Structures are given as C-alpha cells and as structure tokens.
Amino acid sequence: MTDIVAERRQLGWLVLWALVPMPFLYIVLPPFWMATGIAGIFLVLRPDKIPRPSKTLLNLVAVGIVVVVAMAGGLNIGPLRPLGHLLLLLTAVQVLLVHDRRSFLRSLALVAMVWVVSVASSTHMMVALYFLVSAVVGWWVGIRLHLMSLGIAVDDAGSALPRPLHVIAAVAAALLIATPFFLVMPRLGSPWIAGSSFSRTTGFSPSVDLGKLGRLTESQEVALTMRASDGSEIRQDWSRLRGTAFDQVMAGSFLPRRADMAPLQELRGVAWLSPDVRTLDGTVEIEIDLFNPRRYLMLPPGAVAVQADTQMALDVYGGVLFGYRREPLSYRVWLGEPRPPYSAEPGPRDTLLPRDQEAVRELAQSVAGRLETNEAQALTVERFLQDNYTYSLNSGVRIHNTDPVAWFLLESGEGHCEFFAGAMVVMLRHLGVPARMVAGYAGGDLSPDGDNLVVREANAHAWVEVWLGADQGWVSFDPTPAVGVPGLGGVNGLERVRWAWQQIELFWDRKLLTFGFGDQIDLIDDLIEAFHRASRSIDRKSILVGGAATLLVVILLVVLSRLWRRGLRPWRVGSGRTRGPASRAVNRLARALVPVGGVVPPWATVRVIGRQAESFWPQSASAVGELVDRAEDELYGDGGDRDVDPAEIRRLWKTIRSGMKHRELTVGESQQATVDS
C-alpha cells in the first residue's frame, strides 16, 4: 500500500471520527454532515480511487456549495450555521481530492476544524469522553504521520506504531498539564463576544426564558441547588421558587416592572424581606447556589430574610434583585411559615389589559362572570383552563400577527405554562380581579437522603398570583395542567444510580461547562483561605514536625529514585565493579594457580590470570578463554548487553577442573617415571 493510499484511509477514519457528535447537534443540518460522512466512508473503503475532476467541474461544485448553503438558510439564522455547512461541504470535497502529502495536510486542517466545531457545539457530558478519545487518536495519528514522513514503515513490526501505551501515557501527561491551563485561562468576556446580540425572547414563543428568570426548554442544565443548613430534609413546598411577578402586557409579553425598587433593610448581617418581621426564631436556614443568576434571587415560599454577598433591592412584587452576576451566586434564606410574599397592594398596572380582546372578555364572563368573590372566580378560571386546554411545549405561536392570549384561548387550545398563566391573568383582569404572572422554578430532583434538591432549567415555570383582598393578600394559583407542572422527584432503588449520574452531570455542568470568572475568583479565594488557615495553624512544634517529615520524605524520595534508576541489579562492592559468577570463577582460578607455581600479582587482570591458566592447563585453554571473556563482559561490559549465565559458568569451571586433574595426573606420572628411572 502506498503512502498516499494509507493516508487517504486514515483521513477517512478521521473524518468519520470528527463527525461523531454531529447527529446530536442542532446547529448543523443532517444533509450536510451526512455528505461529509459519505466522503469519509468512501475514503475508508476505496482509498485507492482518487477522483481527478476538471477545473470546470470543480468551479461548478463550488457554485453548487454556495447555493446549497444559501438554500439552507444562509445568514438569516446567524453566521455559525452557514459557516458550519460551508465547512462540511468543503471538507467533503477536499478530502476526496487528496492525492499527495500537501493536499493531505490541507485536508487534515479542515478535518481538525470540523472536529473543533463538533466539540465546541456540544454540551452533553459524553463529549468529555469523546474529547479524551480524540486526544488519544490525535496523538496516535500525529506520531504515525511523522514516522511515515521519515520513510519509516509503521505496520511491519508485528504491531503498529506508535505503541498505544506510549500514546495514552502522553495524553495523560498532557491532560495533567492542561488542567491548570484550563483553570487560569481568562474568562473576562470580550467586546466581540459571540452571542452578545442575544435577542430577547420573553413572551409567547417556543423558546421561553420567562423574562430571563428561567429558561423553559428541555434543557437539563442545572439552574440551582438547595440544601438545609442543618442537613434536614427538603420540604416539598420549598420546591416552588419564586423570582418575581410581571404586570405589564406589551407586544404580547409580560414584562417585569423596572421602577419602584427599594433597598433591602439589613440588620444583624441579613436583609429582611418584610418590614414587620425582624426575628429568625422558628425559621429554617437553607443554602441556595444559583448557577445561572439572571437578575432575581429565587426564593421559596415563607422567606423572611436573605443573606448574599451582593447588593440587593426589593421590587414591588416581592422579588429580590441582586447587584452583579457572579456564577454561581450563593445565598442563604431563612424560611418561616408559608405566607404570601410581601408586596404592595394592587395598583392600576395589575389590571391593565391588552386592546381588542372582546372575545376573550366574553369568554371570561361566560366562565366566571356570575361569581362574586375574587377567590371563586380565580378557582373557576384555574379549573376551566386546566380542564379545557392542553399542555404543549410546541405551541407554534405566531406572535407577530396575533394576540397570543387570544390565539391560545380561542384558536390553538394548547401551550406551555406561560400561555396558561397569561390567559388566567387576562381573564381575571377582564373580570376586574387584580392578577399577575409569576416566574420561577417548580419541582426538581431530590437526593437519595432528601437533603439536597437539584433544580434544572427544565423546571422553569410560570403561575399566577391573584389579589384576594387585604386579609389574604396575593395568593398563588397554577392554571397549568398537572402534566405541565414540573414535579418533585425522589430517588430510591435504582434511581440512586440515576442520582449519582446526575451528580456527575452536575460536576460536568459546573466544573467544565459553565466554569467561569466567578469560579476562578472562588478558586483563588479558596487557595488564599487555605494558605491563611495553614499559616495560622503553624507554630514552632508544627514547623519542627513538618520539617522533619519533609526531610524524611525527601530522603525517602532520593533513596527510591536511586533504587529506581539502578534497577534490581546486585550491589557493587570492592572496586565498584559487579562480582558476578564469572569473576568469582576467575578468582578461584587465580587461587588454583598458586599451588602449581603460578604467580598472580595483585595487579593481575583477568586476561593475565587466564593466560597463566592456559599455559598451566592447556587442555582447558578453550574453557579458560571463554571464562575470561565472560568475566571481562561482567566486569567491564555495559551490564545490559550480555547476561552471564551461572549455569554456563559452572559448566566452564567443570571443564577447567577436569583439565587441572589431567595435569595433576600427568605430573604425577612423570614424577613416578623419574623415580622409576
């Protein structure tokens, strides 16, 4: 297989790998990534087929790409989607045309960009796994490509190069080094930041953010977590968290009033939400982390005081605004008995109505016009909406041409919580009952022990507060059918696994996906605090103990390091050389030479001893020579080249010994012959 064919096949695999997240993304339409996928499959299956289209055809293809991208929406839906489409089609064409290393590298850059788009557009936790595997693949391919560029065959060694273990170790090291980089990278925002022109979608649209208080979508993104400071269980009624209420009806949207705000009165370090309550006796303290703070604190019913590290103000509807966004915003709330939020009595804005709603007014009159009390009318309208309308997140509203409330009540008959709440408010106002829409969160997931509540963006909810007179104040009603009201989920049995998985997702959301400037500040705060805590706890004794422990650890590390470096070879003694079996045998040889008249001076080298032994015992000359070679290897070799086999040395020594005996025999015979003569 030629290099370019191998490279085309690798490129095909890389294209397919880069496209893995695409089916789960919404920014790229399926035909585009499928086209690139087909090109990748072609490269994998038929890398040897290199298309060579004419320039005219290529120009036509280029025009076709522009036309197709324009037909898929063009710039009307923002720049990212058409750029993504363009990138995918260009990649599909470019990878097919790869015919040499230069075009291969150009295509590799395009594939890398596709991969960047895939990863950067994903928010699911599994993208972390994909990212890590991608790092391994990237390293492996990178090393492989460079080996190939050196003309090195990467597949003929039995196993393909590079070795997977080496690659995984490198990626692990890179990940370790990357972590501090990730933590310290600037997250200050930028004047060119993408998404700054985020259009307001408050109001009756499929993508609802409830006045930017909660985002009513199917998002599993964590909005807030709640726990009792004393570790007690979360009560069910705490799970309805109120932001604030809207009163204006403008252009089909309910808007929060921006005026009439007052600073919260602070006393003893906490801000009091009601002017007539100044005690925390009998209250429960809870802690809330608001991960996506959007102007208002989320407060459970019965909140009497709040403490947060930010400036706060109270609006006329009992909503608490905070000064600046720091993610996550952590605050404490003290809860008493559930009671209506402190709020001013209804004013003219609580009865404002859209124009030209005669049909709606007639409907309201027909439903509850004959009832006398506000409470009865509210209950009736609530029941009417729950029973006769359908909950749906896909309302398909046409807000530019139609009054959304009228459209919901009279035409579609289906919608999400904001439609239900808006319809109830408008109907009650037609009946002369002051009412307003409230945005916040409802429900959530309880921990197995019931002491933690996780609330997600999908728990965003809208309901209604109705004025029931000075005695009862503003009372909550929820006209949304039960199916549309986010509930409070507990966990038991196998759901504990789900909870554990959710905790991992929470970590993913908080520590990676939404890690921001506030987290960086918190990290620095924690480090400074840890340093101060450590410095406060240091005294003379701890310095001595710590110093001694450090010294011991250093010594231990040095010893371990030396052990690691020298491996498991035996210790060197004497001159520093290893005295292995061969050199010990030569020593025995030297000792054996002395009785037969040999002279072994102290400086005698192995070879000198060997030469003498050969002259004394020529029958063993061959074995002596081999022994000398082994001993020299042992003493002067690099240690890793030839291992001396003790069994072989024993065999050689046996041969030498037999030669010695033969010599003794010969000498004895000659002496006997001399005596005889």
Added chain:
Amino acid sequence: MSFADAFPGFKLRLTRWGAAYIAGCVVLGFAAVNTGNNALMSMLAMALGSYIVSGTWSRQVLASVEVAVSLPAEIFAGRSTFAEIRLSNRSRFFPAYGLVLRGPDGAVLFTEKLVGTGETCRRSVELVFDRRGWTPVGPWRLEVLLPLGFFLKSKELLPEQRILVLPRLLSAEPAITLEGGGGARSMELLADRGREGEVSQLRDYRDGDDHRQLHWKQTARQQRPIVVDRQHAAEGPIYLVLDPRVPDPEDSRTQARFEHSVSEVATAVVGRLGREAPVGLVIGPVVIPPVRSGRQAGRLLRPLAEVELKSMAADGPADLGRGPVAMIVGASGR
C-alpha cells in the same frame, strides 16, 4: 551536566507543522477567549499541554540517546568500511521514536523507528574515506522530530573524533616486492602442504590445531594428543624506502604522484605481510625495522598514512648501508 555537555551543537528548528500548530493555537485561543466556550478552552489547554509534553519528550530523548560508533582497526582510503553504530536509550520513561542520524554531509545514515526505554539497537553503516591520514569521522547529527514534530531538535555526535585512514591500496602488489626476499612462491607451497619444514617442538594438542599435525607415535606413547610444530623457512626481510622530498610540495600533480607512491608502498607492505614475509620501511630519515606478522602491520601502515610531502631541504632517506632494499619510491616515481 551543563546544557552544552548534554546537547553539543544543539540546533532547534521550527517545522512547518509546528508553525501551523502554533497558528492554530493562537486562533483557538482567540476563539476561546472571545466566546468563553469552555470546550474551546479545554481544547486550547489540551493543545498547550500536548505542546509541552511533546517538547519535554523530544528533549529527553535527545538527551538520553547515546550513540557509540565502533570502527575497524584498519580503515583503508577508498575502501568500504562498515561502522557498527549502537543507539542506546538511557531514559527510563521516554521511548525514542523516529531517530535520524545524519553524516557530515547531511545525508541520512539511517533512521530508527523506535528505541524503547533502556534498549540498545545496533546498525551498520557503510563509510568510505577518500583520503589517507587523520580524518574526522563526524560531526554527525542525531535528529529528533517526534513525537509530534513541532520542532526538529538535533545535537552533534563525534564532533572531535578522528581516525587514521590508511593509504589507498592498489589492486596489485608491485612485482618487485614479489620477486625480492626470495622463495615466496615456494614458501606458499610449503604452507599449503603444511607438513614440511624443520620440527621446532612437540606440544599438547590445542583446540583448533590441524589434525594433520598430530604426532601419532608420541600421542600413542603419552596417551594424549601431541602435535608437531614446524618452522617454516623464513623469507628474507626487505626494506621499502619512501622519499617524501619534492621540489614543489604544493603542485597537485606531484601530490597525486606521491599519493600513488604511498599506495604502492602500502600495497607492498600488506602483500608481504599477508605472506608473513618480513618487511621494513624507510620514510625519509625514519627507519622502521622489519615486521613479519600482519598484526604488526600498523607499525608500518600508520607512518605511511601520516607521511606528508616535504621540500628538498628536508633530510633524505636514511642510509641502510648494505641492507636488503627492495624498492625505493618518491614523489617523482620509482
């Protein structure tokens, strides 16, 4: 160990791939900071982490790979010589991928795809030296491009190692040395037959002795193998005289002629010693007594490798009196 000791002649060159990677990181960094997208931040962090790991890896490989070159004892100019090269990776953690060894002219001597931690690999490299005399072997360069090829790092090897290249040998020995000394042909025949010549001693059999040399009677008598050592008739020693004096040592034609003369003498020396015929050498005023064995050839060939042209004012060849001079050559020919 200082940086210069660890990386003699260190060179660092940013590759095109490395430049593209850095540019990509800059773009990625701009996109990450601009959008605040943590996925892009992760990618950038991982890219920088990979950059550091790759740099550390290649640096450690360059520092821990050692190269040992073993050259033959005798290297003749113009003849192929095979040098054994041992690449040893002393690192305990970093395997060495894609090592490239380049010769002094920049040509690739060989590439090694992988030398694992603590491993050694051997390669043979064919070398040809054009000129006799002290010749630098290097500098060679060990290049490390991997793991990710951002930088090409290299260090010098054998920067100061020189070897003595012996004179170029001619294809045939000069006839005069074949004729001189007498008995060469007959001695060859004797050696081939191996059973003629005066008996010098009887001795015990050693491994490798020719079985035809066994003395059967003594072997039977002493009940152990006894062989006969015979003394061959020695060929008479001769002297080869090389006169390096010329009127114009800078003249290229004279130099070429002198080189040929040196080669002629060296060829004669090698030829005679191959027959174990004693030969001595006179180079200018220096007299090297005759040697017989090929193992002593260096005593004659090394001075021949080092000899240089001299002016006519230098001392002439030593007078050997009535010694057996077989050949006298100088820059102007025989």
